[in-house]
Amino acid sequence: ELKVEQNPLFLSMQEGKNYTIYCNYSTTSDRLYWYRQDPGKSLESLFVLLSNGAVKQEGRLMASLDTKARLSTLHITAAVHDLSATYFCAGLQGAQKLVFGQGTRLTINP
Amino acid sequence: ETGVTQTPRHLVMGMTNKKSLKCEQHLGHNAMYWYKQSAKKPLELMFVYNFKEQTENNSVPSRFSPECPNSSHLFLHLHTLQPEDSALYLCASSQDGGTRIDEQYFGPGTRLTVT
Numbered sequence: 420e421l422k423v424e425q426n427p428l429f430l431s432m433q434e435g436k437n438y439t440i441y442c443n444y445s446t447t448s449d450r451l452y453w454y455r456q457d458p459g460k461s462l463e464s465l466f467v468l469l470s471n472g473a474v475k476q477e478g479r480l481m482a483s484l485d486t487k488a489r490l491s492t493l494h495i496t497a498a499v500h501d502l503s504a505t506y507f508c509a510g511l512q513g514a515q516k517l518v519f520g521q522g523t524r525l526t527i528n529p
Numbered sequence: 530e531t532g533v534t535q536t537p538r539h540l541v542m543g544m545t546n547k548k549s550l551k552c553e554q555h556l557g558h559n560a561m562y563w564y565k566q567s568a569k570k571p572l573e574l575m576f577v578y579n580f581k582e583q584t585e586n587n588s589v590p591s592r593f594s595p596e597c598p599n600s601s602h603l604f605l606h607l608h609t610l611q612p613e614d615s616a617l618y619l620c621a622s623s624q625d626g627g628t629r630i631d632e633q634y635f636g637p638g639t640r641l642t643v644t
Contacts, residue, residue: 423571452632461619462572462635507572515560515625516585517633519572 421446421512425520433528435497440506440523442491448510451484451491452517456505465493465506498527532556533636535620541642542610550605550639552620560625561603562633563595567616578603579625610643617641 422445432438442451450469454462466475468484468491475482479502481494491508505524509517533554542548554561563575577585578597592614594606603620617640621633 454635461637462621464632464634467632509572515562515577515579515623516574516587518574521571 421448421510421516421518423508423510423518423520425506425508425523427523428521429524429526431526431528432495432498434499437497438495440493440495440508440525442493442508442520444489444491444510444518446489446512447486448489448512450511451482452509452511453482453491453493454507454509456507456522458505462507495525500527500529503527533620533622533634535618535636535639537639538637539640539642541644542607543644544610544612546610547606547608549607550618550620550641552603552605552636554601554603554620554622554634554636556622556624556634558622558624558634559600560623561597561600562621562623563603563605564619564621564635565616566619566638567613572619575605607641610641612643615641615643 424443426441453465456462466482471486473484479496484491505522507522509519512518536551561578566572574587575589576595581597592609596604617638619638620636623633624631
């Protein structure tokens with residue numbers, strides 16, 4: 420059974436700094452997803468990573484996937500306050516079951 | 530309306546009540562999902578429907594009863610719930626391409642409180 424673990428679970432950082440959220444998963448997963456959730460809101464899809472070595476970037480966020488290490492990373496460059504949210508990674512078990520990590524609550528301080 | 534909508538957005542119910550959550554997707558997708566998000570656990574898949582047929586029940590107690598009358602609508606019927614069932618219930622949809630799904634799009638959720 421697929422298990423997904425994120426770290427850190429809480430991250431407080433200053434604007435302008437760089438940081439990385441890590442997502443480890445236990446068994447083979449064909450895809451890796453990253454979602455963002457603002458307080459009281461639903462999940463917004465950020466990235467879908469399909470293959471080993473995949474790298475996707477959107478603004479200050481960059482996600483990568485290493486299927487051999489069973490590791491995905493979400494890198495934040497020069498953080499701004501608007502990026503404060505909870506970030507989830509999820510792996511795919513079977514054809515349709517998304518298995519989510521615990522989430523990383525990111526707070527960016529001025 | 531566009532995307533995935535859910536009603537009601539907030540619901541408070543007693544343990545003896547019966548209520549239903551509704552989800553509607555306007556994306557032309559053929560798969561729909563119910564997830565539970567509680568404070569102390571990761572987001573958990575509850576049910577999956579493909580083309581109106583239930584294809585996954587993730588060991589959900591029978592006090593939760595899903596219904597999918599067509600590919601655009603999904604309901605979650607609730608009866609004799611427990612306080613620990615208080616959570617955010619999220620609906621999602623995707624286009625099932627056969628062996629693998631496309632990404633899932635989530636609704637805003639229903640915040641359920643069981644008293």
